[in-house]
Amino acid sequence: MIVRTRFAPSPTGYMHVGNLRTALYAYLLARKHGGTFILRIEDTDQEREVAGAVDIIYSTLRQTGLLWDEGPDKGGPCGPYVQSERKPIYRQHADMLVDGGHAYYCFCDKERLDLMRKRQEAEGKQPKYDGHCRTLPRVEREKLIAAGKPWVIRQRIPDGGTTTFKDEVFGEITVENDTLDDNVLLKSDGLPTYNFANVVDDHLMGISHVIRGMEYLSSSPKYNLLYTAFGWDIPKYVHCPPVMRDAQRKLSKRDGDASYQDFIDKGYLNEAVMNYLALLGWSPGTDREKFTLAELAEVFDITGISKSPAIFDPVKLAWLNGEYLRALTPEEFTAKALPFIKQAVKREDVAFSTIAAVLHQRTEKLSDIPPQLDFIDTLPDYSPEMFIHKKSKTTFESSLASLKAAREALDTIPEGGWDHATLHAALMGLVEKLGVKNAIVLWPVRVALSGKEFTPGGGIEIAHIIGRNETLSRLERGISLLEGAIRKQ
RNA sequence: GACCCCUUCGUCUAGUGGUCAGGACGCUGGCCUCUCACGUCGGUAACGGGGGUUCGAAUCCCCCAGGGGUCGCCA
Numbered sequence: 001m002i003v004r005t006r007f008a009p010s011p012t013g014y015m016h017v018g019n020l021r022t023a024l025y026a027y028l029l030a031r032k033h034g035g036t037f038i039l040r041i042e043d044t045d046q047e048r049e050v051a052g053a054v055d056i057i058y059s060t061l062r063q064t065g066l067l068w069d070e071g072p073d074k075g076g077p078c079g080p081y082v083q084s085e086r087k088p089i090y091r092q093h094a095d096m097l098v099d100g101g102h103a104y105y106c107f108c109d110k111e112r113l114d115l116m117r118k119r120q121e122a123e124g125k126q127p128k129y130d131g132h133c134r135t136l137p138r139v140e141r142e143k144l145i146a147a148g149k150p151w152v153i154r155q156r157i158p159d160g161g162t163t164t165f166k167d168e169v170f171g172e173i174t175v176e177n178d179t180l181d182d183n184v185l186l187k188s189d190g191l192p193t194y195n196f197a198n199v200v201d202d203h204l205m206g207i208s209h210v211i212r213g214m215e216y217l218s219s220s221p222k223y224n225l226l227y228t229a230f231g232w233d234i235p236k237y238v239h240c241p242p243v244m245r246d247a248q249r250k251l252s253k254r255d256g257d258a259s260y261q262d263f264i265d266k267g268y269l270n271e272a273v274m275n276y277l278a279l280l281g282w283s284p285g286t287d288r289e290k291f292t293l294a295e296l297a298e299v300f301d302i303t304g305i306s307k308s309p310a311i312f313d314p315v316k317l318a319w320l321n322g323e324y325l326r327a328l329t330p331e332e333f334t335a336k337a338l339p340f341i342k343q344a345v346k347r348e349d350v351a352f353s354t355i356a357a358v359l360h361q362r363t364e365k366l367s368d369i370p371p372q373l374d375f376i377d378t379l380p381d382y383s384p385e386m387f388i389h390k391k392s393k394t395t396f397e398s399s400l401a402s403l404k405a406a407r408e409a410l411d412t413i414p415e416g417g418w419d420h421a422t423l424h425a426a427l428m429g430l431v432e433k434l435g436v437k438n439a440i441v442l443w444p445v446r447v448a449l450s451g452k453e454f455t456p457g458g459g460i461e462i463a464h465i466i467g468r469n470e471t472l473s474r475l476e477r478g479i480s481l482l483e484g485a486i487r488k489q
Numbered sequence: 490g491a492c493c494c495c496u497u498c499g500u501c502u503a504g505u506g507g508u509c510a511g512g513a514c515g516c517u518g519g520c521c522u523c524u525c526a527c528g529u530c531g532g533u534a535a536c537g538g539g540g541g542u543u544c545g546a547a548u549c550c551c552c553c554a555g556g557g558g559u560c561g562c563c564a
Contacts (some may be wrong), residue, residue: 010564095504110562117561126491126560152562171493179492179560187562194564218493218559241495247556276501279513283502287512306502308495309557316501316514326527361527372525392523427523442523454525 003035004208007061007068008198010042011053014259015060017312018213018243018251021277024296025240025305026211027066028278031297038205039071041082042198044191060260064274065293070205078205083197086484090192093200093230094185102229103185105141106154129154129182137162144422153186153194155222165219168209169305175221183222195219199226202235209237209302226260238302241281241309251312255431267340267366272321290323322364333360337369344370347377351465354420358457358465360365375450376466381476382451389479392439396489399444400482405430406445407475410463418468423460448478 007014007023030037039061041054054072061068070076080086097103106129108116117127136154145151157180164174180364192200202210217239227234245251251258263273271292278296279289283304291299325333334356341355355373363369374380388401394402408428431441445459449471456464463471 038513043563048563121490124490128560150562167494173493175493181560184562189562193562193564198564213558213564214494215558215564221493228555234508239494242557244557250557280501280529285503289501289513306495310502311500313500313514321512322527362525389524394523431523437523439523444523445522449542450524452524456525458523458525460523 001033002206002208002446003030003033004038004204004206005030005035005211006038006202006207007066008042008201008212009057010045010048011050011057012048013050013053013056013255014261015056015262016251016253016258016274017263017277018258018352020060020064020193020260021243022211022240023061023066024064024211024274024277025208025238025300026280026381027068027213028297028300029209029238029302030069032300035208036069037066037464038076038078038207039068039074040201040205041072042194043082043084044187044194044197046084046191056261063264064260065270067258072170083201084191084195086201087190090186090197090200094192094196094460095225097155097185097229098153099211100229102212102226103153103155104134104138104180105151106184107136107144107149107151108132109150126179130184134182136178148287149444150188152184153183155185155226157182157222157225163224164239165208165220165224165234167217167220167239168302169239169307170217174222177221180222180225195222196226199223201232203227203230203232207235209236209238211240214239214241233343238305240305241307243280244309245313257314267368268317268321269324269336272317272324275324276317276320280312281306289320318364321375325363325366326361328360330357335367337363340366340369341373344373345376349467350376351467354457354461354465358461362456368406372456375452375455379449379477380451382447382481384481386447386451386453387444387482389439389443392437392443394440394443396462396482396486398436398440399447400479400486402430402444403435403475403479403482405434406441407472410468410471413468415468418464420460423463427460427463442457444478445475451473 005026007026009019009023027036027037041057043049059072068074070081071076072081094103098105112132116130120127127162133154158177161177163177163180164172166172180215183195184193186192220237220239224234240338243251253259257263260273264270272292275291275361278291282308284299285304328336334353337356337359338352341352341359345355355376359369359372362372387396388394406427409430410423413426427441427445431438434441442459446455449459449462449466457465466474
């Protein structure tokens with residue numbers, strides 16, 4: 001079987017991660033079977049046009065690696081791939097339906113429709129087109145058209161009976177035809193509704209698997225009726241459950257973290273986001289959790305898609321992102337971290353590579369970086385109490401001695417020799433010389449250099465990062481703080 | 490409200506009549522350690538409820554409850 005899948009977004013101006021996941025699945029299925037992945041723009045709602053929205057679709061798909069084989073910019077045998085450019089095709093197909101008795105012209109205006117719905121609601125019935133124009137004679141119809149009366153074309157749902165369709169994730173579903181509405185197929189502006197365009201285009205473009213959100217599940221019987229009316233083969237339907245914010249609400253753009261770009265801006269890696277999305281509502285059937293896009297394409301299978309909505313867990317995404325960050329080489333990590341480091345560090349005379357090194361194993365997302373670095377440019381005010389660390393048994397006195405010894409040892413290192421290895425040798429040598437535990441020396445040094453309880457990296461790294469002058473002056477500051485504290489005792 | 494769909498640890502999930510119900514995140518205890526993290530070893534926690542079918546049900550059937558979706562000249 002030739003697999004042809006499509007991603008058919010409407011240009012809304014941002015890429016919702018739920019949509020992106022649907023695109024991912026469509027892409028993976030195509031790649032898995034050596035098939036074709038198609039991009040189609042569904043811009044039939046002229047009122048919702050957003051400038052630049054199509055570019056966001058392009059750039060996001062490129063960034064994520066979901067490269068399409070046919071599309072508006074690439075062309076292909078089934079173009080055009082923009083629905084607003086396919087207008088004549090829909091008209092032609094709508095007429096075919098009308099000729100076959102599967103659709104009809106409707107001249108009802110908004111006022112009548114509103115009134116009708118209001119009445120039906122008042123009577124406690126479900127709003128549904130009342131079939132007013134269903135039986136309009138052909139001559140009457142021509143007369144109204146000639147008179148310039150606006151019209152739409154509606155689908156004629158068969159009276160009575162049932163329609164059954166099969167979904168690859170939900171199985172067989174049967175509904176009573178009477179619960180289905182005579183929906184508009186062709187709007188008065190001549191453009192098709194989604195209900196019509198998706199059927200015509202999916203068939204004309206040879207789509208084998210229609211992968212889309214679950215919100216279309218309940219309209220699928222109508223689409224089936226359309227395929228049948230045309231005498232077309234019915235594609236395989238794959239409806240994906242929604243991505244939720246919590247048990248009640250869908251993840252929405254209003255929450256500010258539903259768009260792909262939001263995650264990238266916060267310092268999540270593309271690879272981590274895509275990996276996480278793949279596993280949200282789909283399982284490979286094994287315990288494996290880390291996949292590249294290419295690896296996903298190998299193992300992807302429709303049967304792994306789950307039936308129930310999945311809650312998006314930012315905490316787990318962050319963990320996965322950390323995994324990806326940690327797997328980077330030091331050079332790669334430095335390149336990605338540098339812009340975030342510079343948000344917090346304005347000084348230029350610091351050891352950036354050491355900052356990155358010290359951050360590497362401590363960063364889940366890049367936006368976590370700046371707050372960790374707030375002590376580098378300027379030493380915060382801190383209390384001498386911080387020198388006392390119970391577990392390491394440091395005291396004011398021991399800390400004062402350590403700081404003085406450290407000052408003496410480091411003072412002998414020239415500016416040019418101020419590197420990590422030298423500092424390490426000097427401070428560890430001090431530990432050995434004094435015959436004490438590492439912490440007796442290193443705890444107070446780290447506190448004096450950072451003024452903080454927790455820091456990325458230890459005293460040696462921080463000394464290297466902030467440089468000789470700053471190190472010596474901060475040690476000085478620590479010494480006087482401690483002397484003051486001891487005097488007060 | 491009507492119609493359709495869904496329901497395993499807090500979360501993502503594995504599981505398709507016989508498992509101590511597995512993994513991951515989180516939380517938590519130990520180890521490592523100059524702090525925090527990383528790493529590592531352990532712990533915690535689930536089959537929505539009720540009826541059946543069966544020697545035996547998370548797995549099959551029915552009912553209920555809860556949740557979701559749809560009911561537009563939006564997609």
